[in-house]
Amino acid sequence: MLKKRQSISLKWLLLGVLITNTAMSFIWPLNTIYIHETLHKSLVIAASVLFLNQLATMLGSLIGGKLFDSWSPYYSILLGIVLNIFALGGLIFFHAWPAYALLLILSGLANGISVTCENSLATRVGNHRSSYVFNLLYFASNFGLVFGTLTVGYIMPLGIGYVFAIATIIQVLFLVVAVINYNIQFNQTMGDRKQGIKKEKLTPKILGALIMVLICWLIYEQWQSNLSTFMVEKGFKVKNYSFLWTFNAILIVLFQPVVTHFDELLLKHIRGRLNIGILLLLASFALLLLPFKDNYGLYVTSMCLLTLGEILLFPGVASFVDIESPRSLTGYYQGRVQMFSALGKAIGPLFGALIIDNSNYEFLFLICILMALFALVIFSWPVFSKKI
Structure with missing residues (x-):
């Protein structure tokens, strides 16, 4: 049984943000090119898929915030990670049309849940102001994006399936980090809840x-x-x-x-x-x-x-x-x-x-x-x- 904590360690939160942004940066630079050049869809359709992906992210943010407050911060972020593993893992085998679009939209929903939970956890890091943590999270997320976008160029020639496989593996690593280190529970008084x-x-x-x-x-x-x-x-x-x-x-x-x-x-x-x-x-x-x-x-x-x-x-x-x-x-x-x-x-x-x-x-x-x-x-x- 994993021990429940009242606050999360900054290093593990930063590592989680770094990992998840690295995984997602394997995907987003390829979307328009892949949909247009490989799946032979118009740029309008490609843009529409990305639009729906962002709408799904919005919905995920709404769901993630509600679950974080009323259910469990721990299980909420695990839900987002697991959904993303399912979506990215599915893309390894099903990256034709329209499965690619549907799984990409599901990934947007999952990412919305995860990122909202990460930002919410940033306010519960022990011995650090949340503003200080938000600055470091932004740094870690961008560092992950840089690393991912630089790496994907070398992996893409091997085949799109390898890109999705590595992104999935990275998300599984994030799941391991979260399972072990994100098990926190907040003691909230009735007065806090009424407020x-x-x-x-x-x-x-x-x-x-x-x-x-x-x-x-x-x-x-x-x-x-x-x-x-x-x-x-x-x-x-x-x-x-x-x-x-x-x-x-x-x-x-x-x-x-x-x-x-x-x-x-x-x-x-x-x-x-x-x-x-x-x-x-x-x-x-x-x-x-x-x-x-x-x-x-x-x-x-x-x-x-x-x-x-x-x-x-x-x-x-x-x-x-x-x-x-x-x-x-x-x-x-x-x-x-x-x-x-x-x-x-x-x-x-x-x-x-x-x-x-x-x-x-x-x-x-x-x-x-x-x-x-x-x-x-x-x-x-x-x-x-x-x-x-």
Whole structure:
């Protein structure tokens, strides 16, 4: 019988996040290429599958948060991991159409449960502020993505089945880590529970933060989707675009520890941290409106601003919501952070594509700037209101 704990060890939580993001990074870079080139489906269908994957992630976040609070943090995260093992394991043998799409959507549901539980557990790490832990989780997740995306290029020539097999094995390793080290149980007083039930609503402050993060992810997704075709049209090679994401990873590795070092100061000025993050995202798109689009240095500088913005912004939102929410409903509120993030990721590529099809890239960049300003206003406005 595994011993139940009141808090989770930071090292095991970080290892779990590193493992699961490494596994998922074996899959996501291949989705569009595999559906379009191998399964011979249109780019619209490929985009639709990814959209449904993100919607499933949203549903998983909702389920994961509810189960974390009302059932068991331990069994909730194990459920997410087991479902993901089932989905990825199925892809080893069934990666034709439509099984690929269905299993990918199931994986999105499972990942939503797991990530929400991971973020909720981050608030229960002994001897560490949750904001400090969120910063480290963001670092670990990105490090896992870098490792996975670099490795998958060497595995893919062996066959797509090997990619799914390794991703499944990595998830099984995550299951072992979780079974042994994530067996925690929180003692909650009746007063805590009543406080949680009473506050099971999105206050203006939290709602403003959630709408803001949705908008920011929608903007951020333009870099991961539509900027690649923009750069190719300007005469750059795909490898030039790919290097920008390598540069992104390097910057995260270098600067995330700096942000973590100054966590106490940034926590005291959490709103300032998030506002600066939004402004940096805005500035990255403002640069793209300059008349030097054949200069590669412009894109490198823009990516630098984007990366510094995401380092401050995305882990900071989870910290802000944790500060403003009752401890007894950690899963409920962290699940909402993941839901709104997933929604932004889901509609971002389609949103950008529609604007480009009906106008041009420059108009898209201008819209992104205006939306960033709108996010800034939305995030600031609830300060002056106490009730919805």
